[in-house]
Amino acid sequence: MQLRSLVGLALACGCGRAPQRPARAELSLHGGYYADNDRVSVWNPSLRARVPLSRRVTASAGYGLDIISAASVDVVASASRVLERRHETSVGVQVALNDRTTVGATGRDSREPDYLSDGVSLTLDRESESRDTALHLELRGRWDRVGPGWTLPERATLGSGVAAASLTRVIDRRTLLRVGLQADVLSGLQSSVYRYVPVGDQWFAERVPELRVRGAATVRLQHSLRPTLAVLAEYGLTTDTWGLVAHVGEVGLRWEPAPWAMVELRARAALQRGADFYQGRYASVTGWRTRDRLLGGMATLWPQATLRFMWPAWPAPPSWELGLRGAWIHQQFDDYVPLRARDAGTGELWITRWF
Amino acid sequence: MRLVLLLLALTSLGCVTVRPWQRERLSRRCMEMDGPASSASFEAHVRAVRSGDVPAAGAGGGGCGCN
Numbered sequence: 001m002q003l004r005s006l007v008g009l010a011l012a013c014g015c016g017r018a019p020q021r022p023a024r025a026e027l028s029l030h031g032g033y034y035a036d037n038d039r040v041s042v043w044n045p046s047l048r049a050r051v052p053l054s055r056r057v058t059a060s061a062g063y064g065l066d067i068i069s070a071a072s073v074d075v076v077a078s079a080s081r082v083l084e085r086r087h088e089t090s091v092g093v094q095v096a097l098n099d100r101t102t103v104g105a106t107g108r109d110s111r112e113p114d115y116l117s118d119g120v121s122l123t124l125d126r127e128s129e130s131r132d133t134a135l136h137l138e139l140r141g142r143w144d145r146v147g148p149g150w151t152l153p154e155r156a157t158l159g160s161g162v163a164a165a166s167l168t169r170v171i172d173r174r175t176l177l178r179v180g181l182q183a184d185v186l187s188g189l190q191s192s193v194y195r196y197v198p199v200g201d202q203w204f205a206e207r208v209p210e211l212r213v214r215g216a217a218t219v220r221l222q223h224s225l226r227p228t229l230a231v232l233a234e235y236g237l238t239t240d241t242w243g244l245v246a247h248v249g250e251v252g253l254r255w256e257p258a259p260w261a262m263v264e265l266r267a268r269a270a271l272q273r274g275a276d277f278y279q280g281r282y283a284s285v286t287g288w289r290t291r292d293r294l295l296g297g298m299a300t301l302w303p304q305a306t307l308r309f310m311w312p313a314w315p316a317p318p319s320w321e322l323g324l325r326g327a328w329i330h331q332q333f334d335d336y337v338p339l340r341a342r343d344a345g346t347g348e349l350w351i352t353r354w355f
Numbered sequence: 356m357r358l359v360l361l362l363l364a365l366t367s368l369g370c371v372t373v374r375p376w377q378r379e380r381l382s383r384r385c386m387e388m389d390g391p392a393s394s395a396s397f398e399a400h401v402r403a404v405r406s407g408d409v410p411a412a413g414a415g416g417g418g419c420g421c422n
Binding site for chain 2: 227255262308
């Protein structure tokens with residue numbers, strides 16, 4: 001019986017993606033927590049559901065809430081804590097055109113008092129006939145309304161478009177490779193509506209260019225060392241028209257100590273060269289000015305550990321999953337005087353049920 | 356353009372035909388390319404609001420205590 005399940009899984013398996021099986025309903029509850037030494041903390045409970053409507057059509061929906069408590073040094077001239085809530089909802093539909101091609105559309109809405117965002121994404125997934133290559137194409141568009149805030153008396157807009165493609169390939173019996181490309185265009189208000197910048201002896205509202213075009217490329221390799229042990233490595237390069245360049249590397253290890261458990265250890269390191277107009281001091285109020293530390297030079301180290309328990313045990317498809325993840329994020333800023341280093345911790349707990 | 360060609364070349368170099376019945380290792384859970392969707396979404400949001408290479412505005416809303 002186990003051998004038959006194994007052969008079934010192997011026949012269905014394409015490029016390390018979840019094996020294709022008859023669609024099942026899925027319900028997932030997730031809780032996330034973030035806290036850092038900049039006095040920011042965020043609670044994020046969320047709920048997701050997927051329901052097959054027919055053999056070809058699957059509907060999905062999700063809701064997430066961010067409860068944010070912040071008194072960051074980024075927000076100058078405010079000593080009081082800010083407590084804010086962000087609600088995010090999404091609905092989508094996926095249609096299997098045939099056994100190798102799926103298209104999908106998802107709509108998304110995010111609301112908080114000073115930021116409204118609506119977006120839509122279209123996806124196409126296609127596997128080769130031999131199921132050793134999988135292509136994923138995605139187009140996303142978004143329309144945001146920003147403010148009002150301290151530096152902006154009336155609401156402003158921000159539009160963005162993203163085109164992304166990834167190709168996953170079976171290299172040999174133990175190795176998978178994925179390459180990805182992405183291009184983003186953002187046009188509209190991208191300055192913070194709460195941030196002021198010192199120029200001489202005075203403070204002025206932050207101003208950054210209204211157009212930002214960004215390109216990113218990633219390469220990811222996964223290799224099975226033993227049936228229950230795999231390693232992964234990823235490299236990504238991002239550059240944009242603001243002059244920001246980032247190199248991101250990631251290594252990881254996954255181990256299945258039992259057919260119903262998995263341990264994952266990952267570490268990500270990033271080095272970023274700041275935007276051309278990022279400076280600590282400005283000589284005049286003309287031109288762009290920002291003190292957003294995310295636009296300056298910085299280095300990030302992000303290790304994390306994950307425990308997942310899935311039942312029934314492999315090779316049967318799971319009906320239950322319980323997951324726990326903890327991460328630490330250390331960031332070192334080149335020029336940001338108020339806070340030269342930020343340390344943050346995140347914790348996650350999720351449970352998923354398939355029917 | 357050179358980068359695109361390099362990435363395409365990477366995906367085609369060194370590939371051998373792996374028959375479906377030879378994919379037991381690839382079908383193991385430790386070889387999944389993508390993790391749980393809900394956790395990936397949380398991680399992507401934290402990354403978007405805590406690094407400069409992913410535009411924070413691209414995360415769709417603030418939700419970061421930093422705007």
